[in-house]
Amino acid sequence: MVTLIHTLADHSDDVNCCAFSSSYLASCSMDKMVRIYSLSNFAELPYSPLKGHTYAVHCCCFSSSGKLLASCSTDGTTILWNTQNGQKLAVLEQPSGSPVRVCKFSPESAYLASGAADGTLVLWHVNSLKFYRSGSVKDGSLVACSFSSDGNIFVTGSSGGDLTVWDNNMRCLYAEKAHDLGVTSCDFSSQPITDGEHGSKSFRLASCGQDNQVKLWVLSLNVITGFEMKFKCTLSGHSAPVLSCAFSYDGQVLVSGSVDKSVIIYETITGNILHILSQHTRYVTTCALPPNLPLLASGSMDKTVNIWQLDHGTCVKEHRVESRSRSNIEDWSEDEVSAWLSAEGLTDLVHIFKVNNIDGKELLNLTKESLANDLKIESLGLRNKVVRKIEELKIRLESTSCSIPDEFLCPITRELMRDPVIASDGYSYERMAIENWISNKKRSSPMTNLPLQSLMLTPNRTLKMAINRWFEIQETFNKPT
CATH class of the missing domain: 1.10.150.50 (Transcription Factor, Ets-1)
Incomplete structure (x- = not known):
């Protein structure tokens, strides 16, 4: 069960964005205001609302420490605020003067990215509050941005439909037409996927758009294969444009909000729908999850922010502590x-x-x-x-010994595979798990939900050898001396 535990109704116009730190929730609106609430009791802080923008505020985000809050607006500026007292620290003017639609801190908050309606993108030095570098996309407004957890790459999404991948020096690594009618949001999972064979890191990315779709991607950057961006699957469920998507801190669930007025909670690995929340009376424009609590915030054009208690809190907490302990x-x-x-x-x-x-x-x-x-x-x-x-x-x-590489886990059982086989969808599964899946008359792929072209299963001997080598190393590492 997911329980609605609080509704914030302080904004006088559409809520455009919500963001969490470990202690606060921020929201911004067409009413030109940014509001900050305490997570302990959802009371608005004494210095809130923050007033500084002269037009609608489109996006807000916290720094990794939670001490800074950034907000951006149609007025062409991105403002940095001190979350301890609400003081305005800086007003960063987009060089082109174009309305700023999205802002995002890098993981260690060394940089702040701001993307504008004219397709220009700026990286700012957070410590010096100075311009660092800029770039631009060819088609449409920049409306989405997300950094990988290591800060080495970030992705922007445009109203033209492209996802563009940049390195931290603002070099364009890759671009792909992801959503035909325009991208609306994108988010990296903070938990990387470790490549057991090459030792490189891959990252899950979610994107959504005006085409009613939520898509999952895997992005990899290593010295052997270079940069790769692979489409994994489409998550269905919404009947109208999807305006927001966000991963939970542990990456186990993904949430999305839509013009159909609903919020959908998915299980990331299987793509299964866990919950559909339909309490908003107008378009759901934003979804956010905190790093340390089993909560979900959803904001809407109905001028409210709903706070939800998630039912998987214990599992999330245990996984989060395990992940941090590594x-x-x-x-x-x-x-x-x-x-x-x-x-x-x-x-x-x-x-x-x-x-x-x-x-x-x-x-x-x-x-x-x-x-x-x-x-x-x-x-x-x-x-x-x-x-x-x-x-x-x-x-x-x-x-605690070394964590199991994600590629060694069966996507169905999430357990270490002993007899991996390749299905016709191109993914590897534990033989018994995929056979049971098929025998239960599920002729669709567990990963993509698309029909399996064939029921033939091919042993993945290369993966099995890699798992056996990894297992032998772990036994040697854990053997008493």
Whole structure:
């Protein structure tokens, strides 16, 4: 079940965009306003609304730390705001003066991208608030943008229908006509797919458009094959143009909002529809999910933002903690520490940790004394709990071996394949899983939902050898010394 837990009705015109940080929800509107709410109780912050734009605000986004908020407008500017006090830090004017339709921070917030109605794209240095580089697309307005989680590439979408891939030096790597009637939104999953054979990273990308479709892609960049962008499947369900799409933090679900007034929640791997939400009375223009809570926000031309509680919260939390635990704690950002606190039931401490700029390195150095004297946590039981959770985290990290490459998991069962076979859709599956799928009269592909041209299954010996080699390495790595 997905439960509607709150409705925000403060805007006086269409809601154009919603964005989450680990602590806040922001929304922007045709009414020229940007509003910020606390995730603890959904109360609007004292300094909200933010007033600075002279025309409609099309997009808003938070920096990775949550300390900055960017908003862009028909007035041709992108404004940076301080989320601690609502202060306006900078007004970045699009060089062409064209209406700015989309803005997006890079993962580490070194850059801010702004895309305009005339097809121009600008990268800004966030620290210096200076112009860095610019480019443009040939056809249509820029209306969508998303960065890969490593920050090495980003994608823009245009009203002309193209998805364009750029590197972080603004070199165009690839362009494809993705949606015939125009792209409306795109989003990278923050969880990369590891290529077990070449050691490269691939990224899932979702896009949606005026053609009523949501499409999934895989983008890869490695020294052997160069850059590749592969279409994976189309997700059906909407009966009208799709205006927004967004992945959950763990990449397990994808949500989309449409002119048909509905929000659809999909399971990413199978493409199955999990839920259809139909509470909005006009077009759904935006969907967003936070990095640390099982929530969903949907905004609409009915001037409201609906907040939903997702029913898969426990699974998302467990997967998220597992995913973060595979990286070095010292490299955690302040937001990742906040997400860890929330996952461990220590949400009340998120604000204290953020105010004191506790990142992964600082987290490891915390003691009962520093919690009491520096962070001013008065409760002895709470201090003991934090220290115990940190020790448990260290132990779990030390015992965690290398994660299973995504390509070694059966798309149906999400378990390590032992007898992989290739179906006529070109994908590999565990033999028993795909045979059961077909025997249940499902003659369509589990990945694309398109009819299987043949029921023949071909053993994937190359993949099986790669899995066996990986498994042997893991056994050697985990063998007691």
